Amino acid sequence: MTRIKRLAVLTSGGDAPGMNACIRAIVLTASACNIEVIGFKHGFNGLLEQEYQTLHAMHVDNIIQRGGTILKSARCPALQQANGPAEAADALKQLDIDALIVIGGDGSFRGAMAISNFYDGQLIGVPGTIDNDVDGTDRTIGFATAIDTALDAIDKIRDTADAFERIFLVELMGRHSGYISLAAGIAGGAEQIICPEFGQLNPDNLRPIIKPIQHAQLLKGKSSYLIVVAENSYPGGATSLAEALTKAIGIECRACILGHIQRGGSPVGADRILATKLGAFAVEQLMHGATLVMAGEVNGEACLYPLAKTGDKAKAIDPFLVRWQQQIGSY
């Protein structure tokens, strides 16, 4: 057992529902092991500027269900400056921090690794991002909630699409991956799903999108038609695609960009449980000496993964569902 006396935690990058549940689990687990916890504010900025608060059990009471993060989050350009990582390491030393837990995505983990060059303490990551684009874990904290938030919007749009017998395009987040779009699209019964993993769309050839629309209208007189579009999969996004489609098929296509509502909201059960598990696991593994790893979950079990490899993006989206959607979904 490594003797850790003082532990720090921060949330970095885009906020994700469940970050608070993770902070809570870290604090409760550490407290039970007589480890002091401090929380840096605004991601790595709070570390650089030594803006922090001590976190006791009472500070994490009744936060498991809250969206956002009580520690605030932020991007941190200062850390990317030449002397940023060294300064961050200095701050950790000055504050007698034995270990730092970073809750965020692979970009935030790169920041942690940069610091490790100048820091003797332990560093561990916990994957918190709605995008699920982190290697070494089946799911990231916030992903499940983002799906249900998107789904809620899709269900509502379906109501009005159905009432009006219209074509709607719904653009979902995901940075450069289609996890949210595939999951929410399948769950929402979307007639088509357009995401980066399905190959780049050619704006000059919309036939692959148009054909199934016309097929559905011909064959089934289908009342509504929903296309889920992952962000960054068409130049100009869903709005441009809707305009192009309207022009091409002569039926009005409307776009709806969900945007930042996908980041907020009370986390669903799956995210709270994952966040609790990974937060608790991270503290335990720090006590076992772990460093430069991420606490993830694979096949239902908590496990460690090299922080350096979390950005590899080798993780595939469910091939069974991809195949099914392409064969049947747009039928």
Next chain:
Amino acid sequence: MTRIKRLAVLTSGGDAPGMNACIRAIVLTASACNIEVIGFKHGFNGLLEQEYQTLHAMHVDNIIQRGGTILKSARCPALQQANGPAEAADALKQLDIDALIVIGGDGSFRGAMAISNFYDGQLIGVPGTIDNDVDGTDRTIGFATAIDTALDAIDKIRDTADAFERIFLVELMGRHSGYISLAAGIAGGAEQIICPEFGQLNPDNLRPIIKPIQHAQLLKGKSSYLIVVAENSYPGGATSLAEALTKAIGIECRACILGHIQRGGSPVGADRILATKLGAFAVEQLMHGATLVMAGEVNGEACLYPLAKTGDKAKAIDPFLVRWQQQIGSY
């Protein structure tokens, strides 16, 4: 008592949550009085094309909680043709319709009035639109649900705005009125609300918007700042306004356009109750001979209002809340 044997109902214009609850109440009330009910599909289009279905109690079972409308809705350019209204009247006569109930907004009611020039039967309107922009009723069916849908999104955006200490602009529907924006803005604790009733925004002078932002940041170090923007209150909408503000104050302002999710979803209790009340009242008043009126609710009581005056837009948004928001809300 007027002897009505056959009654028709249609939903027209933008769909609104609660339209199904209204159809259900009409059918149940009529059935109890031995009146046959048919429903035209796709608004006035179904009337012109005689596309309809008979509606019995079993057809409206378990629809009170559904968004959209089982009768579908649509705009109907054909009715605005020179001979449209006469043809619609002919269809009503051919189908032996003694009375027609139109669920929709003031545009749909104008359609009904045009038909009345050629039709001897009774015509009654029920206000169904999320925008609440119909005179002669305190509330329209769908308004309460639209507020809560917008609010749900605002709460989620607040989570992420709060985590990031950012400025967000949320654009809400409402056509040319600010009912939804004022209600959702007040309920969401928005720091500013921009809507047509508060006077036209001058794109060349953003100071009235910028000043309170800077004041809040200076005085309170406020973590998040939310501005609710009614559609049609700034050229180019919230996206353009966000860009202009970002440029003017040097802090990134993000826009989120809620769009069509505001039309869908299971109606909240208030809308289901209003829809039930007005649907039942409309049938009863038809039996008492009412025609060319709208069934609305004023001060908690169902009442009739001339269909011809429903578009007058004399209805004011709550002056107490307007004043409070302007004095305090942006404090």
Next chain:
Amino acid sequence: MTRIKRLAVLTSGGDAPGMNACIRAIVLTASACNIEVIGFKHGFNGLLEQEYQTLHAMHVDNIIQRGGTILKSARCPALQQANGPAEAADALKQLDIDALIVIGGDGSFRGAMAISNFYDGQLIGVPGTIDNDVDGTDRTIGFATAIDTALDAIDKIRDTADAFERIFLVELMGRHSGYISLAAGIAGGAEQIICPEFGQLNPDNLRPIIKPIQHAQLLKGKSSYLIVVAENSYPGGATSLAEALTKAIGIECRACILGHIQRGGSPVGADRILATKLGAFAVEQLMHGATLVMAGEVNGEACLYPLAKTGDKAKAIDPFLVRWQQQIGSY
């Protein structure tokens, strides 16, 4: 204008969604008028024990959407002791409180009136209770949310009742009034609603309940049958009634007691707006000298009502809907 320098607020009795929104409005309005606000904890207990906190704008930031009450609530037996009111008045004087705002139901208002016998400052009530059983206001803070919470449960039970073609009894709160039951029952499409206002049920004669059930089953082969039962309308509650019905008609009837989930949850828009309006209005009226009154809303307008008459229970539940439900609902 009365010069108020220091204002106190407390929440008392059963908590209701929207109480936090009301506290927020009070603090923001008072702050804008340079009035200091303190909040007593745990209802009148905090007053008697001088347990309180100063409330600034930052303390009410981001609470408009939270259920419960940041000031905590409680019943206060100590206030009902012989010298309780005098001691409470003494505490108010010692703390230099010019005016006290009590957010609660008519029981809490009686407590405030008892104190007034010994206190020279101003006292004002704001109606906060899910039960809506306060005279002098059309709606109380929390009522709208309780309806939607009950409705959400009813919709879910309908799903399973429908799948199983079963009879379900759902017991809702409301103390001795049927406001919640009537509203949620109508909105949930309940086949029957049993509430105090419809007359006392005679346990020895269940025929008025059984007849419509048998009628529905005979006539329509209806798949599900939902009965909303207000608490205190049958000895032993919905569980006993379900057993009696099961025995009497030979079809299994199941009871579901919603209980305390009806008190919690994020307030819906209507409650947040009402709470904001009444909280702001209460402060303004105190500044105009008002005392021993309740700030309520009638016909959409904020207004004052003698605190002494708020428990009169002269307020009727919507007669139109009562009649309709009795004629049609159980059809």
Next chain:
Amino acid sequence: MTRIKRLAVLTSGGDAPGMNACIRAIVLTASACNIEVIGFKHGFNGLLEQEYQTLHAMHVDNIIQRGGTILKSARCPALQQANGPAEAADALKQLDIDALIVIGGDGSFRGAMAISNFYDGQLIGVPGTIDNDVDGTDRTIGFATAIDTALDAIDKIRDTADAFERIFLVELMGRHSGYISLAAGIAGGAEQIICPEFGQLNPDNLRPIIKPIQHAQLLKGKSSYLIVVAENSYPGGATSLAEALTKAIGIECRACILGHIQRGGSPVGADRILATKLGAFAVEQLMHGATLVMAGEVNGEACLYPLAKTGDKAKAIDPFLVRWQQQIGSY
């Protein structure tokens, strides 16, 4: 490839959110392979009585988001009669059914196996139950939604428990397993979780429950205390336990029995996706000749499992979380 021309599907036992999504996937997948699908009504009853409907793509349009089951569900005592299985097999032959898909729990699967003794066609099960108590699959359809429904109630009760600083007991479903209770309890931040897997409670010795309550009150002055109680883990349920605790510790403990609301509601994304995947997989595997197996999901991959072993209950609840909750949760 086995040539299947006609496929039947039925839902049996307690209904679960996602059953409709599963029916939809079965129909869409079969239609794409030119397999005709019929659906029996009311579980095995519809099979015995040959009450069924043909299911085309249009029948499953817009049902993915609906709770309950469009095919209705029921227990079927007739199937358990001596000649029940043989009669069911006869019905399948008469209707030229090549394969039957049963969506339900292990009890329903036993019914299917009984039929297999008299039937040459194929039989496949899909696990649909909120209780997650089926071996051979990590998750059952409906489990994820039940957790979030329970969680929503727990969050609401927390609001009022917190406002009142009270002790609440929330009883959740699960038959004889604690999956829902552990998951919802962890996710809800419950201070204690009582479920069958944690050992039988001895009504004569409540000390193991009482001690942590007193510890929490002493140590932290904790405002609210929530105990999640799985059904069937204390004689008389949560109501009796609450009474016993109130008596033992002198603080009022209140019980809330969630009951049947846990079965209903629109399925969350995870359940819709699982249901879609398993429904599609079941049809594909039938075409590959599979029979007397259940289509489940293990470690994210669809897989088959002997129907005869689904009731073994060897599946453990997450040992990491069990341990954590016992060490930390009640801290």
